[in-house]
Amino acid sequence: MNFYAIRAIYLFELARTWRTLMQSIATPVISTSLYFVVFGSAIGSSMVQIHGIDYAAFIVPGLVMLALLTESISNAAFGIYMPKYSGTIYEVLSAPISSFEIVVGYVGAAATKSVILGLIIMLTARLFVTFEIEHPLWMLLFLVLTAVTFSLFGFIVGIWADGWEKLQIVPALIVTPLTFLGGSFYSISMLPPVWQKITLFNPVVYLISAFRWCFYGVSDVNVAVSLGMTLLFLGGCLAIVFWMFKTGYRLKS
Amino acid sequence: MQPAISIQQLTKSYASGHHALKGIDLDIQKGEIFALLGPNGAGKTTLISIVCGIVNPGGGKVSVDGHDILDDYRLARAKIGLVPQELFNDAFESVWATVKFSRGLFGKGPNPAYLEKLLRDLSLWEKREARIFELSGGMKRRVMIAKALSHEPDILFLDEPTAGVDVELRRDMWEMVRGLRERGVTIILTTHYIEEAEEMADRIGVISKGEIILVEDKAVLMDKLGKKQLRLILQRPLQSIPPALDAYALELSADGNELVYTFDAQRQHTGIAELLRHLGEHGIDFKDLQSSQSSLEDIFVNLVRGRA
Structure with missing residues (x-):
């Protein structure tokens, strides 16, 4: 293992976060705060409880997930797209490191950033709403697992993207809709029966459901199933990444 | 001794169908400065990129x-440092980072x-905290060199190192290359400037259309360069060269109309005056004469054109 190389990539990527602290941390925190003000305080106060949970508290796990998913994807995608775009990728490709080490460096940095962000958003939420976390260790596990999985997904997007537009398309056109329709703001048991079935094809449903279980002990889907689905998605992303490196897809001619 | 780099029957075709390399065989010896000379699009960068793992x-x-x-x-890769042709930089990073x-x-x-010494040698130490986009083009090129040398490689690739570089940086760069060679670093540079190859290299390889068409010691090449030819167009065709003129090793053209004398232009005494006098004594008159010297450029152009 070339630990110096992993460390170099990891620290280099995190340094970018500190340099762009405003965009990296402040932007998602502000936008999440707006959700809490609008949906939590303003609208939420006149909503009924869901599964015996106040509406404002009910949406906390979903909002954390929303930020976690979009930030993981865009951070990791940007992290690998940028050197491809500027040409500095030549150095990474010519270095004595395996594709596994490259992935650990880039995805590790993106996931670290997302986890920190997720925790900051939870603290921010606590300023607006009172909530308890029933299973804190499971919560942390799901937080890290989701951050890693979707950073990996973002890494794939970053390698696949051959223009700035494509970099934006996946988070904007796929992930945000899936998160909104994945039960961030409602329980899927509130949907008509047909849509309850269809919605199970949305992977984000499992993430939000499991995350909400960590907070309040109630879930739309069995937690074991959620964990299984998350791991399945993680495995799928890993397989794609290694295929990309093996074939040199959009990295090497 | 094991060569620093050994390339056997290397081929490369791009997805576009372009055959960039057509069976390259090349050994680079340890500690030498090897210049790979060739026109644009000959396959120089592809060759380097494959050795370095980029292609x-x-x-x-x-x-x-x-x-x-x-x-x-x-x-393999840990031994190599690469300075690519283009200035690829992380614009917002500091030089030191x-x-x-x-x-x-x-x-x-x-x-x-070590890094401090490296930056000092490249006149970058004062700029170590500067972000790269603030630097001039020449300074950016120095940063690329510093990056390539940062891990103390045994082999250094310089792809078109002096393209768009000012005189001062060029001189600094050659000084650095000589210093590296003294420490035993093997250096491979690509260029399409012949003077550059002449000035720096121990050996010169010529690549054209994906094939190596010549690899020669620079000294041997220069020796060929030093030769001049004097061509005499005769008044009357000559049957044979008189034996008395054997010392000059003259060549007679097939139709007997031209005599060619090859001599070493570097020498004080070229023998031209005696030859002309001797010819007069033997009654060989000429109506015209021309002298020519083949430069590396001529050899190069002929080689490349011959393959076209």
Whole structure:
């Protein structure tokens, strides 16, 4: 293992976060705060409880997930797209490191950033709403697992993207809709029966459901199933990444 | 001795169908400065990129100090530093951060003292905190060199190192290359400037349309260059050269109308005056004469054109 190389990539990527602290941390925190003000305080106060949970508290796990998913994807995608775009990728490709080490460096940095962000958003939420976390260790596990999985997904997007537009398309056109329709703001048991079935094809449903279980002990889907689905998605992303490196897809001619 | 780089039957075709390399065989010896000379699009950068791991090889074998570039890529790549032709930079990073990153990436532990010396040698030390986009083009090129040398490579690739570089940087660069050679670093540079190859290289290879068409010691090449030819157009065709003129090793054209005398232009005494006097004594008159010298450029152009 070339630990110096992993460390170099990891620290280099995190340094970018500190340099762009405003965009990296402040932007998602502000936008999440707006959700809490609008949906939590303003609208939420006149909503009924869901599964015996106040509406404002009910949406906390979903909002954390929303930020976690979009930030993981865009951070990791940007992290690998940028050197491809500027040409500095030549150095990474010519270095004595395996594709596994490259992935650990880039995805590790993106996931670290997302986890920190997720925790900051939870603290921010606590300023607006009172909530308890029933299973804190499971919560942390799901937080890290989701951050890693979707950073990996973002890494794939970053390698696949051959223009700035494509970099934006996946988070904007796929992930945000899936998160909104994945039960961030409602329980899927509130949907008509047909849509309850269809919605199970949305992977984000499992993430939000499991995350909400960590907070309040109630879930739309069995937690074991959620964990299984998350791991399945993680495995799928890993397989794609290694295929990309093996074939040199959009990295090497 | 094991060559620094051994390339056997290397081929490469791009997805576009372009055959960039057509069976390259080349050995680079340890400690030499090798200049790869060729016109744009000859395959120089493709060749370098394959050795460095940036482009996948088509067919053939490449090993670096005995390590296969695919099977033992870690050992092979750790030995190599690459300065690419283009100025690829992390614009928002500081010089110090980017050089430190490069060293780590190549698996070397931190060594601030070495990096400080490196930056001082390249006149970058004062600029170490500057962000790269603030630097001039020449300074950016120095940063690229610093990155390539940050992990103390045994082999250094310089792809078109002096393209768009001012005189001062050029001189500094050659000084640095000589210094590296003294420390035993093998240097491979590509160029399409013949003077550059002449000035720096121990050996010169010419590549054209994906094939190596000549590899020669520079001294041998220069020797060929030193030769001049005097061509005499005769008044009357000559049947044979008189034996008395054997010492001049003259060549007679097939139709007997031209005599060619080859001599060493570097020497004080070229023998031209005596030859002309001797010819007069033997009653050989000429109506015209011309002298020519083949430059490396001529050899190069002929070689490349011959393959066209």
